[in-house]
Amino acid sequence: MSALKYWLWLAELRGLNNQTRLALLRHFGTPEDVFYADTGELLLTEGITREQALALENRDLSAADAILADCQRLNQRILTIQDAEYPGRLKNIYDPPCLLYIRGHLPSFDEEAAVAVVGTRGCTPYGVACAERLGYGLASAGAVVVSGLARGIDAAASRGALLAGGIAVGVAGCGLDVYYPAENRGLYEDIAAAGVLLSEYPPGARPDGRHFPVRNRILSGLSVATLVVEAPERSGALITAGTALEQGRDVFAVPGPIDAPASAGCNRLIQEGAGLVTEAWDLLREYAERFPAKLHREEAREIPRTLGYQARQKKEEPRLVPPSASAAELGLTDDQIVLLRLLDAEEPALVDDLIEQSGIPTRRVLSALTVLEVDDLIRQHSGKRYTRIVSLKE
Known part of the structure; x- marks a missing residue:
């Protein structure tokens, strides 16, 4: 801990x-x-x-001590570029961050088929439906879904990955305790539980327009x-695509209607050589031989119609659920049965308690709870707490 200060x-x-910091580390070895x-x-x-050398004469460590205290309070940890756990894939780009703040469980990125799914914040229903479906398909086939936590396409892809019970990764352009945009707070919490949140900005750092292109x-x-799922001609998603190409990464895009402004950027990427994607395996087949133990085409699934964005947009009568029913009548999976039996009708239960009591992996618990909630079998309360609406017959 003393070295981290x-x-x-x-860093601060x-x-x-960042390039100056990296040069200093190369020259001196350690901070x-x-x-x-x-x-001299x-x-x-x-x-x-x-001027930079003179700035380094400031030996005040009080800000560093405050950040360490915040990280301990917020259950965040710090990963430096010299740590063995730091992804080699990231370390080898032109401008890798010197350190990362982490909340959740960091996957071994160098052994994972991780796919960044990006797109416009001002997306259309078509874009949201595509992002959810592709996030779900990528995760169910064994890929890790990476997003920038923005509203729109990023959030939809992350939701799809979580619904599939897969690993979702969110990279924030602010402190991990800031929740930007505010409506994605629940998404932040779900990703922290089922995957990992990352940022190069310390706790409390506010979102800044300059942060996002850097992120x-x-x-x-x-x-x-x-x-790239949906992007107009001028879009931050196209900046990410350009950065990926500079890093020697592959770029894929989802086509859209030729007269749709929201798809103009994607259609141009395809014209310029980006891979065309209409389902998850269109992309993942390129990496199946590289990650044979991770990717499985037969497991790539379509998002269930009852869970997708389009289904939620339908103006249908609420589902009529009897106060008690058998698992067979409700069409429940084993995970859903276990969780429903653990829940009380009156006293809300925390997700962490359900994970501990059930012994089911976190990602599967979150996926099962989402399905149960969509099917009106349980109710979510503030603080990610749940009660059951229906009881199971023995």
Whole structure:
């Protein structure tokens, strides 16, 4: 922990950019050595300016200590570029972040077929339906779905991955405790439970327009491919696609109507050589031999019609559920049966308690709860707590 304060000092020191920090690490080896170097030694670093060397004379560690305290309070940990767990795939891009804040369980990215799914915030119902379906298909076939946590396409793809019981990864352009946009707070919590949240910004860092294009290099850097689901001609998603190409990654896109402004960027990407995707395996077949133990075409599934965006948009009468019914009558899976029997009709239960009591992996618990809620068999309360609406007959 004591060494981390020097990492945080270097990462948060004003007047430096990430490339300067990386150059200092190459020259000195560790942030602690940078901290104790004098100005003459600092000026020997390739590319450093006198102004930057003078900025490094600020040896105040109070901000670093405050961040360490915040991370402990918020259950976040810090991963540095010199840690063995730091993904080699990300380390090898031009401008890797010196450190990452992490909440959740970090997958072994170098062994995963991770796919960044991006698109416009101002998406259409077509785009949302495609993103959910593809996120679900990618995750069910064994891929890791990476998103930027934005409203629209990013959120829809993440929801699809979570519904499939897969691993979702969210890369934020702010502190992991800030929840931007606010309506995605529940999504943040679900991803932290079933996958991992990442940011190069410390707790409390507010969203800033400059952060998001910078964040995009992490999305594509963690992934073997970037999939653009819906994007107009001017879109941050196209910036991510361009960054992916610069990093030597593959780019795929979902086609849209030729007269749809929201699909103009995707259609142009396809014209310029991006892979055309209409289902998850269109993309994953390119990596099946590279990740034979991870990807399985026979497991790539379509999102159930009762769960998709289009189904939720239908103006239908609420489902009439009897106060008690058998598991067979309700068409429940084994996971859903276990969870429904653990839930009480009056006292809400926390997700963490359900995970502990059931012994079912977190991703499967979240997926089963989502299906039960959509089917009006359970009710969600504030704080991700649940009660049952129907009781099971023995």
